[in-house]
Amino acid sequence: MIYEHIANFAGKPVKDWEAQSGIQDPEGACYALRLSYEEAEEGRRWADKFAAFLDDPSSSQVSGIVIGDWGLLSSAIDETAAPVVEALVAARDRLPKLRAIFFGDIIGEECEISWIRQSDISPLFTAYPQLEHFCVRGGDGLSLGALKHNRLKSLIIQSGGLGVNVVREVVAADLPELEHLELWLGEENYGGDATVTDLAPILDGGLFPKLKYLGLRDSQITDEIARAVAMAPVVERIRVLDLSLGTLTDEGAAALLDSPAIARLEKLDVHHHFCSEEMTTKLQSLGVEVDASEREKPDIYGDEAWRYVAVGE
Amino acid sequence: MWLSASSDERRDHFVVIGNPGSRRVELFQAALAELRLPAARVVSYLDLLSGKDALPRSVRDGTVVRIESPGKDFEVERALIAAGAGATDGDERFDRVSRQAAQDLRFERGRILYPRQWYLGYCATLRLIELQLAECPPHRSLPRPHPQWMNSPAEIALMFDKVACHQALRSRGAHVAPGLGAVNSFDELVGRMREQNCHRVFVKLASGSSASGVVAYQTDGRRHQATTTVETARQNGELRLYNSRRIRVYRDRREIAELIDALCRNRVHVEQWLPKAGFANRTFDLRVVVIAGRACHAVARLSRSPMTNLHLLNERGDADAVREKVGRAAWAAAMRNCELAMECFPESLYAGIDLLFTPDFRRQAVIEVNAFGDLLPGVFWQGQETYAAELRAMAGARACQRARDFCKGA
Numbered sequence: 001m002i003y004e005h006i007a008n009f010a011g012k013p014v015k016d017w018e019a020q021s022g023i024q025d026p027e028g029a030c031y032a033l034r035l036s037y038e039e040a041e042e043g044r045r046w047a048d049k050f051a052a053f054l055d056d057p058s059s060s061q062v063s064g065i066v067i068g069d070w071g072l073l074s075s076a077i078d079e080t081a082a083p084v085v086e087a088l089v090a091a092r093d094r095l096p097k098l099r100a101i102f103f104g105d106i107i108g109e110e111c112e113i114s115w116i117r118q119s120d121i122s123p124l125f126t127a128y129p130q131l132e133h134f135c136v137r138g139g140d141g142l143s144l145g146a147l148k149h150n151r152l153k154s155l156i157i158q159s160g161g162l163g164v165n166v167v168r169e170v171v172a173a174d175l176p177e178l179e180h181l182e183l184w185l186g187e188e189n190y191g192g193d194a195t196v197t198d199l200a201p202i203l204d205g206g207l208f209p210k211l212k213y214l215g216l217r218d219s220q221i222t223d224e225i226a227r228a229v230a231m232a233p234v235v236e237r238i239r240v241l242d243l244s245l246g247t248l249t250d251e252g253a254a255a256l257l258d259s260p261a262i263a264r265l266e267k268l269d270v271h272h273h274f275c276s277e278e279m280t281t282k283l284q285s286l287g288v289e290v291d292a293s294e295r296e297k298p299d300i301y302g303d304e305a306w307r308y309v310a311v312g313e
Numbered sequence: 314m315w316l317s318a319s320s321d322e323r324r325d326h327f328v329v330i331g332n333p334g335s336r337r338v339e340l341f342q343a344a345l346a347e348l349r350l351p352a353a354r355v356v357s358y359l360d361l362l363s364g365k366d367a368l369p370r371s372v373r374d375g376t377v378v379r380i381e382s383p384g385k386d387f388e389v390e391r392a393l394i395a396a397g398a399g400a401t402d403g404d405e406r407f408d409r410v411s412r413q414a415a416q417d418l419r420f421e422r423g424r425i426l427y428p429r430q431w432y433l434g435y436c437a438t439l440r441l442i443e444l445q446l447a448e449c450p451p452h453r454s455l456p457r458p459h460p461q462w463m464n465s466p467a468e469i470a471l472m473f474d475k476v477a478c479h480q481a482l483r484s485r486g487a488h489v490a491p492g493l494g495a496v497n498s499f500d501e502l503v504g505r506m507r508e509q510n511c512h513r514v515f516v517k518l519a520s521g522s523s524a525s526g527v528v529a530y531q532t533d534g535r536r537h538q539a540t541t542t543v544e545t546a547r548q549n550g551e552l553r554l555y556n557s558r559r560i561r562v563y564r565d566r567r568e569i570a571e572l573i574d575a576l577c578r579n580r581v582h583v584e585q586w587l588p589k590a591g592f593a594n595r596t597f598d599l600r601v602v603v604i605a606g607r608a609c610h611a612v613a614r615l616s617r618s619p620m621t622n623l624h625l626l627n628e629r630g631d632a633d634a635v636r637e638k639v640g641r642a643a644w645a646a647a648m649r650n651c652e653l654a655m656e657c658f659p660e661s662l663y664a665g666i667d668l669l670f671t672p673d674f675r676r677q678a679v680i681e682v683n684a685f686g687d688l689l690p691g692v693f694w695q696g697q698e699t700y701a702a703e704l705r706a707m708a709g710a711r712a713c714q715r716a717r718d719f720c721k722g723a
Contacts, residue, residue, distance in 0.1 A: 001617060005672060016673065037588050037671050073588060076513050077533045107672060109588040109596055109619075115533055299565030313538075 001108035002311055004013040010064050010133040012101035016049030016235035017053050026061035030100060034068020046070040050087055054094050064100035072111040080141055082119040092127040099130060110256035112313040114160040118142035125149050139191055142166050147173035154180035160312045161190030164198050171201040178208040182215035187312045192220060196228045205233035215242035218309045230259035239266040246271040253283055263287055272310045274298055327353035328371045330442060331381030332389055336674050337688055338381060344700035358383045362392045362438060368445035377707060379463040382685035387420045394427050397434025408578045423555040425526055428579045432473060432520035439466035463707060465660035472664060472684040474517045475582035487654040488678045493583040499570035502583060513586035518579055525556050526576055529586055529619040539563040540619050545572055557584045560618045587678055589616065590670040592635055598669040603655040605662060605706035608648035609694040643674040654679045663703050664688050
């Protein structure tokens with residue numbers, strides 16, 4: 001579960017946009033447009049808030065925006081995010097400097113991640129050819145379309161269960177500048193049905209020539225991914241491998257330890273894992289920067305041990 | 314038989330009504346000892362209920378009476394349910410059991426037993442306490458009712474009725490989570506949620522304490538999810554409810570309906586599930602102990618689930634770090650809200666108030682008032698734990714009263 005709104009995005013601090021305070025630092029901060037519980041109670045709508053933001057004289061200078069709750073806490077729970085995508089697309093000429101979009105900074109206390117109804121977000125990539133950083137939260141109903149973008153440096157898809165259809169769209173994407181790829185694969189219960197085979201094109205290293213960071217996070221099959229990635233050509237090319245928030249156990253960790261390529265990374269992130277204390281120590285002495293914090297214990301029901309990803313539901 | 318007055322008759326004298334040997338009673342005695350006050354005489358709930366003991370035997374002029382929780386003792390729970398058998402209820406639709414059947418109840422770990430009737434029995438006991446106190450000889454020099462209470466029976470009864478307590482808080486102007494009114498079934502709940510365009514609610518046993526019988530329910534029309542500590546088991550065609558330490562998630566609408574219906578048979582309070590702010594990668598709320606009108610001890614309760622109650626093995630957060638993150642103005646507003654909530658209970662020296670912040674600390678709301686919510690060993694305010702701070706506040710109030718009386722007399 002995600003508990004807090006993001007504090008930083010695309011290397012910049014995030015500030016809530018409010019009509020009263022306006023835009024103080026259009027280039028140095030990202031502005032969040034979220035309908036708070038209090039505003040929703042007053043009957044206000046996200047679309048009106050966004051329109052007011054666009055009317056702010058400084059909005060044309062804004063370089064990053066964060067789209068928060070668009071009304072899921074109130075009226076929009078059973079609606080998709082398509083109108084929000086449309087509003088952003090319609091605002092393309094008014095946000096000429098926009099380089100970063102976080103679409104859906106919604107915490108679990110506002111809406112469970114798997115209950116966020118996303119839609120086809122491909123019009124965003126066409127509308128903003130200068131975009132460099134894009135993050136979306138929620139895999140339900142999500143589609144990237146035929147993604148081709150010449151500037152995008154980071155693509156982050158956070159979900160509690162990422163559908164294989166989205167994974168296939170990612171591997172088919174043409175993103176020559178992509179440096180940071182982060183997929184939260186989630187659990188099968190919540191639609192996370194991609195297998196290691198589906199990820200193979202990424203692991204083979206033929207995609208995304210500038211990739212430096214690969215995150216295959218929040219996965220129910222972290223061990224399988226670890227085994228595959230340990231031997232994969234992509235590891236020779238990246239600097240950071242992020243398998244955090246998932247279900248890594250000693251088995252997957254052993255494969256990582258055996259891989260010479262892993263030992264040449266700059267950083268290995270496995271935080272939120274299920275390794276033994278002994279294995280955690282081994283990982284930490286790998287000689288590269290390792291984040292093996294948040295050692296979790298499985299839930300035991302009868303004879304069965306259940307290991308949960310950090311962000312499911 | 315009347316106990317003769319002991320040798321320290323003119324010194325402070327305390328009586329605590331509680332379960333002898335319980336942690337609460339022991340900690341209170343320890344607080345007295347630390348302040349070099351004589352140990353309290355303990356009057357047990359069981360003896361009060363059976364008539365073996367009565368307050369006039371222990372209480373005399375100047376006695377300070379403290380009512381402690383009757384909880385965590387099955388014999389007492391059973392006796393309170395039995396005491397509620399004869400009580401009339403304005404609303405007769407709730408699950409009841411005869412006095413004899415109550416006395417025959419067997420202990421089962423975690424089982425939720427007739428909470429409505431328990432509440433009626435507890436109210437009857439609180440009234441009995443009040444009546445017995447009224448029989449105690451009044452003190453001549455003090456105009457206020459005497460002996461002194463640390464907490465008042467009538468107000469404890471109000472705090473234990475979440476529906477009435479919520480109404481009292483609202484009419485006092487305290488910020489609370491909006492209520493959805495009384496519901497008697499899952500279908501009614503769903504209808505009410507639709508009417509009010511609300512798709513996240515907390516359903517709580519109206520007279521439950523802690524996280525007993527609490528369900529966090531949400532729906533988007535096509536999906537349903539109930540997060541709860543309540544487990545259900547069917548036995549001889551009867552649905553039994555158990556509190557567990559494990560958080561369970563039900564996603565089957567029929568199962569959820571069955572669970573909510575079962576809770577409704579024991580009277581529930583429903584309020585909006587306000588989104589809670591996060592801290593240190595957890596959701597959190599605050600337990601604030603208000604003593605003599607002032608917000609004193611505070612502890613942040615961090616959780617990975619919508620339930621933040623400490624006994625569910627959740628973590629305590631560093632209150633100072635939380636205070637810093639919340640910001641001075643929002644924190645001060647929250648403390649004022651707790652103090653305002655406590656104005657509903659002018660005869661109570663203290664209570665533990667649970668309070669949440671909405672995301673980004675925009676607003677806060679009182680979610681519970683716990684009559685016995687001051688059990689926070691290891692949490693200090695101005696160098697004192699809760700029980701000691703209460704005694705100090707009490708001593709201060711008594712000194713003021715004596716000074717006022719002295720002036721009047723002069």
